[in-house]
Amino acid sequence: MSDVTLYHWEPNANSGKPMLALMEKGVPFNSHYLDLLNFDQHDPEYLKINPLGTIPAMTHGDRVLTESTAIMEYVDEAFDGPKLMPSDPQDQWRIRWWMKFMDQWLAPSFSMIGWSVFVGPSVRQKDPDLLKARIDRIPMPERRVAWRKAIYGLFSDAEMAESQRRVGVGIQMLEDALSKREWLASDHYSLADVNGFNLAYALPLSQPHLSNDDLTPNILRWLRAIYARPATKACWAMGKTDMVKRVAILEQEYIA
Amino acid sequence: MSMTLYHGEPNGPSLTVLAALFEKGLDAQLVKIDLAGGARHDLAVAHQAEVGMSIEGEGPVLVVNGEGMTDSVFIACYLDDQGTGPVLRPSEPYARWEMMTWCRQIIERCAPAAAFLGTKAHLATALAALPTETFLAVTAKMQSVDLAQRWSDIRTGTFPDDQQADSETKIAQAVDKVEAQLDGRNWLMGDFSIADLETYAWLAAMVDLVPSAFAGKPQTSAWLARVAVRPSVAKALSMAASGDPRNCWAPGPEINRWG
Ligand SMILES: N[C@@H](CCC(=O)N[C@@H](CS)C(=O)NCC(=O)O)C(=O)O
Numbered sequence: 262m263s264d265v266t267l268y269h270w271e272p273n274a275n276s277g278k279p280m281l282a283l284m285e286k287g288v289p290f291n292s293h294y295l296d297l298l299n300f301d302q303h304d305p306e307y308l309k310i311n312p313l314g315t316i317p318a319m320t321h322g323d324r325v326l327t328e329s330t331a332i333m334e335y336v337d338e339a340f341d342g343p344k345l346m347p348s349d350p351q352d353q354w355r356i357r358w359w360m361k362f363m364d365q366w367l368a369p370s371f372s373m374i375g376w377s378v379f380v381g382p383s384v385r386q387k388d389p390d391l392l393k394a395r396i397d398r399i400p401m402p403e404r405r406v407a408w409r410k411a412i413y414g415l416f417s418d419a420e421m422a423e424s425q426r427r428v429g430v431g432i433q434m435l436e437d438a439l440s441k442r443e444w445l446a447s448d449h450y451s452l453a454d455v456n457g458f459n460l461a462y463a464l465p466l467s468q469p470h471l472s473n474d475d476l477t478p479n480i481l482r483w484l485r486a487i488y489a490r491p492a493t494k495a496c497w498a499m500g501k502t503d504m505v506k507r508v509a510i511l512e513q514e515y516i517a
Numbered sequence: 518m519s520m521t522l523y524h525g526e527p528n529g530p531s532l533t534v535l536a537a538l539f540e541k542g543l544d545a546q547l548v549k550i551d552l553a554g555g556a557r558h559d560l561a562v563a564h565q566a567e568v569g570m571s572i573e574g575e576g577p578v579l580v581v582n583g584e585g586m587t588d589s590v591f592i593a594c595y596l597d598d599q600g601t602g603p604v605l606r607p608s609e610p611y612a613r614w615e616m617m618t619w620c621r622q623i624i625e626r627c628a629p630a631a632a633f634l635g636t637k638a639h640l641a642t643a644l645a646a647l648p649t650e651t652f653l654a655v656t657a658k659m660q661s662v663d664l665a666q667r668w669s670d671i672r673t674g675t676f677p678d679d680q681q682a683d684s685e686t687k688i689a690q691a692v693d694k695v696e697a698q699l700d701g702r703n704w705l706m707g708d709f710s711i712a713d714l715e716t717y718a719w720l721a722a723m724v725d726l727v728p729s730a731f732a733g734k735p736q737t738s739a740w741l742a743r744v745a746v747r748p749s750v751a752k753a754l755s756m757a758a759s760g761d762p763r764n765c766w767a768p769g770p771e772i773n774r775w776g
Contacts, residue, residue: 321611324611326611326614326618327618328617328618328621330621331614331617331618331621332614334613334614334617335610335611335613335614338610338613339610339611350594350595350598350599351581351582351584351586351595353594353595353598354586354591354592354594354595355567357588357591357594358567358571358586358587358588358591361572361588361591361624362570362572365572365624365625365773366570366572369773369774369775370775372775373774373775403773407775420774423663423774426662427663430662434566434570437566438566
């Protein structure tokens with residue numbers, strides 16, 4: 262029995278970040294799966310762990326941690342195993358810069374598209390009264406708005422276009438960075454790569470006209486190199502939905 | 518190793534980085550630039566993604582080994598590893614998590630609100646007075662389309678009521694958190710840290726702009742006064758060129774567009 266418990270959904274986005282970091286470090290943990298599409302993250306039981314009602318959260322002994330990127334830094338510092346932060350302070354700065362850029366600028370745009378094409382349609386057919394009750398119990402007002410938009414298909418054309426624009430810009434930035442270095446933010450495999458893979462693992466499927474072996478060879482090289490790592494394979498094997506099974510696209514040698 | 522810090526008036530992120538530098542007793546060439554005039558986009562490093570696309574907006578830039586470094590909390594972490602002064606981050610992993618999570622909340626929720634209210638009160642009029650060609654020449658240099666849009670919204674006085682209300686709420690929530698956190702402590706994390714610098718840097722000017730948020734918050738008021746006289750902060754504040762630095766604002770981070 263480990264004294265670490267991770268409350269997570271699929272190996273994807275914020276949930277996948279601490280999952281993969283723990284597995285890279287070889288830290289055993291109790292997996293507590295919360296089904297985001299069943300609104301488990303807003304259950305009163307879970308709100309005792311994270312009152313904001315978002316995933317992931319981690320407990321280590323009697324310590325409770327939230328915020329996926331900060332959890333990853335904790336995991337890297339608190340446990341033995343391979344270092345996921347290089348020792349050079351300027352590298353550390355660059356890694357933090359890219360994680361913030363992804364967390365606060367790029368990922369929300371991917372997320373809006375994902376919620377519009379996947380999350381919304383996946384829950385929309387549930388009983389309307391149940392959906393209303395589920396939305397009403399969401400703790401954060403901005404998340405109530407987000408869920409309402411996803412469920413009732415209320416994203417405006419302008420906000421979707423802006424998200425798509427940012428995805429295009431972000432892909433180009435990733436390609437540029439990866440044409441200069443082997444890994445995203447330093448010459449070492451780091452938390453920035455763990456973070457980035459969670460964002461981009463299905464890129465050649467979700468944005469085929471923007472990312473493939475011809476247009477973004479360095480992104481594809483990078484994604485395949487991360488997918489080849491045993492920890493990544495083991496982590497994505499924990500996924501239950503078709504969404505994360507899309508990672509298998511990376512087994513193709515050439516994606517046009 | 519030589520460092521050059523391009524900074525604006527000692528308010529917001531420029532204040533965080535200047536004070537961190539002084540805390541650590543580090544030597545850097547200090548170059549004051551007009552952040553509110555778009556001067557960051559004329560720097561030799563402006564084309565680098567980490568400068569042009571920094572989501573902090575018009576913050577300071579530290580140049581080390583030819584690389585432009587942005588985002589005040591992370592620059593401060595970097596400086597903490599370089600200098601000799603007192604440590605600015607706890608060393609125990611959980612305490613460090615607490616500090617990084619605290620700063621993340623300030624960056625994500627409080628800073629955009631403060632920048633919205635600060636630029637509305639102290640930058641909008643000046644930008645509106647600029648000739649169109651002058652203004653467009655400034656925004657044309659920007660790599661980030663959404664940052665250029667924020668400049669333009671400030672110039673046209675586009676400050677929607679819902680964002681105004683939301684920003685005031687976010688400031689009040691930040692002050693509530695500070696008040697609760699200080700319970701019997703001098704500094705937010707126990708020992709003085711980057712969290713004190715970053716939180717002060719965004720909140721100090723809000724005392725005038727959202728006074729209700731600070732009413733009946735004795736611990737917060739005492740803490741604001743304590744930070745202001747800390748030698749590193751006092752030294753940074755004394756570098757103000759144009760009166761009260763709390764009235765100096767450049768476009769900052771955007772208000773969350775998604776949750
Ligand atoms: N900043 C937080 C965000 C956590 C977050 O928003 N998680 C998403 C899943 S990726 C979530 O819980 N969404 C469901 C909801 O808000 O109901 C982190 O990085 O951990």
